[in-house]
Amino acid sequence: MRKMLTIISNVLRASTKKNGAQAVSEGARVVVSSRSYADFTPQASFDIKGCDLHRLEEGPAQQAVLTREEGLQYYRTLQMMRRMELKADQLYKQKIIRGFCHLYDGQEACAVGIEAGINPTDHLITAYRAHGYTLTRGGTVREIMAELTGRRGGIAKGKGGSMHMYTKNFYGGNGIVGAQVPLGAGVALACKYQGRNELCVTLYGDGAANQGQIFETYNMASLWKLPCIFICENNKYGMGTSVERAAASTDYYKRGDFIPGLRVDGMDVLCVREATKFAADHCRAGKGPILMELQTYRYHGHSMSDPGVSYRTREEIQEVRSKSDPISMLKERMLSNNMTNVEELKEIDVEVRKEIEDAAQFATTDPEPPLEELCNHLFSNDQPLEVRGTHPWTKLKSVS
């Protein structure tokens, strides 16, 4: 038996070495990490799940190449996102964050994979489960957390909160279910109009997917060939309603009808990346919009006020965690291909944890916005104006 296993493992090792050997010649030109782990594999090729296709002859490649740098960067971002959301959970329970807080843990591969498949000059808009995207689109953990705690150092100076965070080329953070979809198509229209080779990624959930305005948007985006990637993050539940109870057709990737679509494993960052690249190429070729359904899962309930176990079982949540967790998947891939080791990843974990702690510290100690700011930012590039307060004798002022 043991001999058998040795032979098999030798064969396997040989085959990975072969991959590694092929890669090394290219990899010799790849910049290796500053640490002298010279015997790490610089890149490897992975088989990824194929996509279900709608009105498409062929889909994304079923193999993805991952370099060591990319892997470590994705790992860091995934971990940062995970820890940030868990910290937000903690702060919410301590009542330091209030109001709405929709956490993204479990869905990290979507945000990280999408960002890896587009350019920073592309545009993105999503709904209220937006902390992950605020991070990938250039927000810092510090300013995101300070916005959640409503402090002046927040990304929207404390005026927006969880659902209204903005950065360059990132249009929020939108509270009204489905309203962000026409907005995203509008951004895509602006891209096409201004002749830039840019596109807009427009995200919505399985709950929003039944909204009428989304179908209105599909129609116009198709008619006018807008460079828009519609992405449905299907985490199987619209608040407390499972997809089977909400949608007559749960094939969300087909709901665009005349718009080509693909259904993607949203728990695998490489799958998401390759599908996004495929979709981006489609748009940039001037073929009009395309639709991606990302099958994903959220560990938390809909929001912090939803324990998330009245409409699904703890067993289901545990099963996804153990079998499909995006961070574990990436970690296993990299470790089993000798692209990194446990110590290096642990170091990243420690750095991530520190950054989160620092951000939480900032978010809990930064002062709240000054009252003088109350009425500011009503209008852009406008003269100062007087604003009516709670009674006629209050003299409030608004400045752009």
Add this chain to the structure above:
Amino acid sequence: MASLKCLLRSGRNAVSVVLRREFHRTLPASLQVTVRDALNQAMDEELERDERVFLLGEEVAQYDGAYKVSRGLWKKYGDKRIIDTPITEMGFAGIAVGAAMGGLRPICEFMTFNFSMQAIDQVINSAAKTYYMSAGLQQVPIVFRGPNGASAGVAAQHSQCFAAWYAHCPGLKVVSPWNSEDAKGLLKAAVRDDNPVVFLENELMYGVPFEMSEEAQSKDFLIPIGKAKIERQGDRVTLVSHSRLVSHCLDAAAVLSKDGIECEVINLRTIRPMDMETIEKSVIKTNHLITVEGGWPQFGVGAEISARIMEGPAFNYLDAPVARVTGVDIPMPYAKILEDHSIPQVKDIIFTVKKTLNI
């Protein structure tokens, strides 16, 4: 004095005349321009001036506009800048707002503002509130325009006035032009404004011609948003109105003048932000205030003016309570006799003036 007035009115022309030492030529006769043509000119000029400006809405391109307001624009500017949309208000209003976020300067036409109700979430939650929610990171330079209020025989679902609804919301500017100069100057100002502007036109005014001064004919003629205009000086009573009913107020004032009652007629021009200063100054002079609007009375423009007058210095100068002349508090009926009695008539204004003055 006369030459100074001439200079101010005709600007550059007069200066060049003076410098050339010629006789003062009379100014070119002011043109008669309909409100429709004034709006058309405004859009044409702004489309020409700024590449980022574009118009979208139902029938705006190949049909020349449901009410012909955008006549000729598609022929001149083409598909890229004048866009016909499907009948999907929520969708295309959202697309327009998104385009504004993405760096363009859209003019979004609602065939009438009644249909804007389908898209009102995009106007308020996506457009009006965004600059504030983002603490100044994201501006939304968009104009929503179209006919508002009562028309003729179009019945209940097509006759609502939305001035009060939109003016209720912070983050929006709400403009309501009366004549051609208003239409042109305010629409140009609205397009150049970096904020969401709701531009309430009136279908019954589209075909009405008004004198357009030479100044108003210039390509840079702008009327500031937020300033009311005194259309007629008076000293007995102040009539404040907006849109079509300014005409009714002027007609009423002409009749009352024969009885020796001189009414001061204020054309609001902008509903939000409202120019209370002009109203207060007038009330301090006349001691009597009447508001005139086409919309429903409850929570309307007149209600707001009445409340604010009480909060300001002019209250102490009132010799009588503020009276509101408004549309009747019912959905608009169809039969002509009923419709005529659903909106303020000139005789209603005259009656109210006399009641207020205790005559």
